[in-house]
Amino acid sequence: MVLLLTAAPSSWTENDAGCINPMSGWPYYRQIEAAGVAHLELVTLRSQGIYHTVVEETISTGTSTPDRSQTSSADAPQLTAEEKAKMAQKKRQKKASEAKETDYYELLGLGHLRWAATEKDIKKAYRKMILSHHPDKQAQASSEVDDEVFKSISEAYDCLSNLEKRRGYDSKDEFDDAIPTEAHAQKGDFFRTFGPVFELNKKWSIDADVPSLGDDSNDHDSVLRFYDFWRSFKSWREFSAGEEEFDLEDAECREEKRWMERQNKKMVKQMKKNEHARIMNLVNLAEKYDPRMISWKKAQEEERIRKKEERKAAKIARREERDRAEREERERIAAEEKAKAEQAENAKKQQVAENKQIRKKRPQLRKICRQLRATHEENPQQNTFNPREEHVELLCKMMNLKQFLDLIKAFGTDQGPHAFRDMLIVYKIIPEDEPYFEAPAQPEEPEESEPEKESEPEEESEPDKEPEKKDNAWTTEEITLLTKGLTKYPVGTRNRYQLVAELVGTRTVKEIIEQTKIGASETAQEQTITKKDAFERFKETKKEAKVVKEVAPTIVAPVVPVEEVKSVSNEPEEWSPEEQKLLEAAMKKFTAKEGDRWNKIAGELPGRSKQDCIARYKYLVEFFKRQKKKQTA
Numbered sequence: 001m002v003l004l005l006t007a008a009p010s011s012w013t014e015n016d017a018g019c020i021n022p023m024s025g026w027p028y029y030r031q032i033e034a035a036g037v038a039h040l041e042l043v044t045l046r047s048q049g050i051y052h053t054v055v056e057e058t059i060s061t062g063t064s065t066p067d068r069s070q071t072s073s074a075d076a077p078q079l080t081a082e083e084k085a086k087m088a089q090k091k092r093q094k095k096a097s098e099a100k101e102t103d104y105y106e107l108l109g110l111g112h113l114r115w116a117a118t119e120k121d122i123k124k125a126y127r128k129m130i131l132s133h134h135p136d137k138q139a140q141a142s143s144e145v146d147d148e149v150f151k152s153i154s155e156a157y158d159c160l161s162n163l164e165k166r167r168g169y170d171s172k173d174e175f176d177d178a179i180p181t182e183a184h185a186q187k188g189d190f191f192r193t194f195g196p197v198f199e200l201n202k203k204w205s206i207d208a209d210v211p212s213l214g215d216d217s218n219d220h221d222s223v224l225r226f227y228d229f230w231r232s233f234k235s236w237r238e239f240s241a242g243e244e245e246f247d248l249e250d251a252e253c254r255e256e257k258r259w260m261e262r263q264n265k266k267m268v269k270q271m272k273k274n275e276h277a278r279i280m281n282l283v284n285l286a287e288k289y290d291p292r293m294i295s296w297k298k299a300q301e302e303e304r305i306r307k308k309e310e311r312k313a314a315k316i317a318r319r320e321e322r323d324r325a326e327r328e329e330r331e332r333i334a335a336e337e338k339a340k341a342e343q344a345e346n347a348k349k350q351q352v353a354e355n356k357q358i359r360k361k362r363p364q365l366r367k368i369c370r371q372l373r374a375t376h377e378e379n380p381q382q383n384t385f386n387p388r389e390e391h392v393e394l395l396c397k398m399m400n401l402k403q404f405l406d407l408i409k410a411f412g413t414d415q416g417p418h419a420f421r422d423m424l425i426v427y428k429i430i431p432e433d434e435p436y437f438e439a440p441a442q443p444e445e446p447e448e449s450e451p452e453k454e455s456e457p458e459e460e461s462e463p464d465k466e467p468e469k470k471d472n473a474w475t476t477e478e479i480t481l482l483t484k485g486l487t488k489y490p491v492g493t494r495n496r497y498q499l500v501a502e503l504v505g506t507r508t509v510k511e512i513i514e515q516t517k518i519g520a521s522e523t524a525q526e527q528t529i530t531k532k533d534a535f536e537r538f539k540e541t542k543k544e545a546k547v548v549k550e551v552a553p554t555i556v557a558p559v560v561p562v563e564e565v566k567s568v569s570n571e572p573e574e575w576s577p578e579e580q581k582l583l584e585a586a587m588k589k590f591t592a593k594e595g596d597r598w599n600k601i602a603g604e605l606p607g608r609s610k611q612d613c614i615a616r617y618k619y620l621v622e623f624f625k626r627q628k629k630k631q632t633a
Contacts, residue, residue, distance in 0.1 A: 046256075104156035104169065115170045115203050119161070126157040171238040176200065177275075179282045185289040191215055194286045201279065204235040216292065223292050230283045239271040354401040361404040362396045362477065368411050385417040385436075391424055393476045394606060398427050428576055429607075474515060478504055482515060575616060579605055583616060 103111070108125040110117045117125075133149045159165045180193050195213045202210040211226045245264055251257035287293050369387040376386040399407070403423065410419035417436075424430045474482075485500035493499065497516075501509045575583075586604035590597050602610045 102152055102156070104160055107152055107156045108160070115173070117160075122157070122160050126153065126161075129153050130157075167236050168238050170203075172240070177278060179278065180285065182285070185285055190286075190289055190291060194282075197282060198230070198286075201282070204237045206234045206236050213286075218292065220292070220296050223290070223296075227283060227287055227293075230279065233279050233283075235275065235279070237275065239268045239275070357401050358399075358404055361401070361408060364408060365396060365404065366392060366477075368408070368416075385420075387420055390607060391429060394427070394429055395420075395423055396476075399423065428578060474507075478506060479515075481505075482507075482512065486516065579608065583608075583613060586613075587617070 105111050105114045105117070108122065108129055110121060110125050113121060130150070130153055133153055135147045135150055159169055179197060180188075184193055191213060198213050207229075211222070211229050213226065214222060245267065246260035248257050248260055251260055369389075369392045372383070372385055372387055373389075375383045380386075395407075407416075407419050407423060410416045421430075421436045424436070425432050430436060481504045482500065485503040488503070489496045489499050497509045497512050501507055501512045504512065507515070582605050583601070586601040589604070590600045594600065598610045598613055601613050602608055605613065
């Protein structure tokens with residue numbers, strides 16, 4: 001492309017083709033960059049490795065310039081991009097063949113060793129070759145001296161004696177990068193197939209001590225060291241893009257040169273990555289078909305399965321042991337419960353047998369006491385022992401079989417009264433300082449009749465029936481049998497009173513009906529007898545707790561309205577701890593809403609009347625009021 005920078009001088013003609021220098025006026029040439037579509041075409045060609053070369057044309061003033069019509073663009077041949085790429089490739093191949101290096105190993109006589117040659121071998125070969133090809137010796141031998149061989153030998157020694165230059169030279173040397181395929185690994189002998197490949201590739205190792213593949217006799221540790229070495233293989237092999245590499249001298253600007261450098265680095269990096277992948281594929285394929293690794297993995301799998309089975313068996317054994325322990329524990333608990341049940345059943349049977357014997361001994365004790373009372377009534381001065389009926393009934397409810405037998409046996413001797421008194425003291429019916437049978441029996445009669453006189457106003461007044469009650473009074477045993485019979489045969493039972501009379505045995509049907517009506521009226525006397533039986537049965541089944549005499553009340557009785565009764569003294573007679581507990585329990589059981597409350601409470605306390613319970617209640621109220629005042633003060 002010709003660009004006219006200034007106006008042509010007057011002497012310029014068409015024959016003067018070219019540009020005119022603005023200073024000297026003489027034509028000159030300069031390189032012009034393409035623009036537009038031509039620039040895009042140029043970039044495309046450069047990306048394909050095709051670069052435009054400028055061919056300078058010499059313009060001679062003495063020769064005539066061809067006519068424009070003869071040198072038009074239409075007459076010039078136009079090349080396509082593909083043709084231009086082929087021409088550039090041929091040019092690079094020609095340049096590479098021209099620049100092909102001499103084989104340094106063959107020049108020094110080390111072609112049989114090549115990369116395996118040591119520094120000692122190279123130095124020895126260089127000295128031998130340099131002596132035989134030195135220019136001075138050639139001058140002595142002939143008149144013609146050729147120092148090109150000598151220079152090549154020196155150049156080869158300079159390259160091979162330098163480690164970095166030698167690695168670069170060896171990297172460009174021909175090398176077989178092929179690795180065995182899956183088919184060869186499966187069919188061929190493993191050590192013959194993979195041994196030479198590893199020996200060939202160990203030339204690239206930075207570490208000089210490269211383990212060999214070995215054979216079947218190697219132990220597992222050496223095999224693992226071999227594969228560990230190759231998995232962490234470090235190569236000194238250098239790579240270049242070769243024909244595809246960009247020539248930095250062809251860059252027309254700094255930016256293009258930097259771009260070429262980046263592209264070259266990218267290609268080298270990809271080649272190193274491919275080389276590492278090739279080595280790893282070789283190692284993985286060898287480890288996959290290595291008979292030593294196969295047998296080792298098989299042994300490991302068998303060991304893993306064996307350990308798994310052992311863990312499974314141990315787990316089953318632990319579960320069976322746990323189930324066995326749980327089963328034995330259940331059997332032990334069941335045996336203990338069975339033993340307890342049998343023991344309880346035996347105790348129950350024994351208790352039933354004892355109760356049966358006690359029921360037989362009670363009438364015998366009552367009969368003895370009645371006889372003693374009769375003898376006392378005949379001669380009080382001589383026979384001072386007078387067992388009270390209520391005391392006899394309490395002992396009949398409280399004593400066990402052994403005590404019954406001992407007491408009846410004692411009555412057969414002179415120690416009967418003393419044994420009876422001791423038994424009353426044991427059950428805290430009388431205080432220890434009371435002589436009981438040593439004092440005359442006459443003053444005690446009003447005391448025995450006091451509860452009856454106090455309870456008489458509470459009963460329904462029927463004067464016509466009082467003589468019948470006195471003449472034909474019901475005993476405690478008969479009342480108990482009557483209560484059991486009424487409970488056993490409820491209302492609606494056919495011939496109910498006939499069955500109850502047969503159960504009692506000593507009363508007629510009419511007497512049973514009359515006594516049932518009296519019980520239905522809930523008089524104080526019958527309630528006292530019934531509650532006595534309930535309390536005594538409770539005392540028989542529950543062990544008496546050990547208490548201390550004169551203990552303070554443990555439960556504060558609620559303040560409730562009380563029926564109007566006659567005034568009592570502020571200091572009632574002494575109450576035992578058992579009576580105090582019974583009073584508190586009765587007051588909780590029968591609230592103020594119930595009718596005839598205090599008669600029911602008195603029925604829960606054997607030997608205590610309604611007035612005694614009310615007096616004790618008032619005393620407790622005053623006692624706790626005083627205690628509260630002391631605490632607030």
